[in-house]
Amino acid sequence: MPPTRDDAAVFTGIFDQHRHAVHAYFLGRVADPELARDLVQETFLRAWRRLPEIAPLAADRQRAWIFTVARNLAIDSYRAGAARRAAEAALRQQAGTMETAEPGPHLRVESRERLAQLDAAIRQLPDEQRLVLSMATAGGLTSRQIGEALGEPPGTVRYRLSQARKQLAATLDLEDEP
Secondary structure, three states, X not given: OOOOHHHHHHHHHHHHHHHHHHHHHXXXXXXXXXXXXXXHHHHHHHHHHOHHHHXXXXXXXXXXXXXXXXXXXXXXXXXXXXXXXXXXXXXXXXXXXXXXXXXOHHHHHHHHHHHHXXXXXXXXXXXXXXXHHHHHHOOOOOHHHHHHHHOOOHHHHHHHHHHHHHHHHHHOOOXXXX
């Protein structure tokens, strides 16, 4: 049976309500904007296919359904090794961008070493801290929005962000730097 205008309107409402949170969630999980967009697209494609099943649900149940799909896609992506390859490619690209300013060889080496240190420090963070840090920094979400996406109080999100930043600063020896 072909979709109706009502189906499209319901889906658009669901998509508009959850797309930013889902995108930020994926950015926190896969560390690659391209892959994150692909996973968002796949999440909502599945929602479209199951629209008759999820449309009648309450908004919080729709959100739970969408984030269950998103979580499963993130796990599948991680298992396939896509997250690691994407993070390494992003670091190489970022290092290449830094090189376009024609710094001397010692500055290029230093930049690569700092990026590698930052990558290692972020990977050492507990999952909860790494996720909220990514959602706040890469996703540009507030603690309230992150809390809504994860089902956590905003205060808990702010605490995890604070802990993540402190741990990164300690790991990278940034406590005394301005």
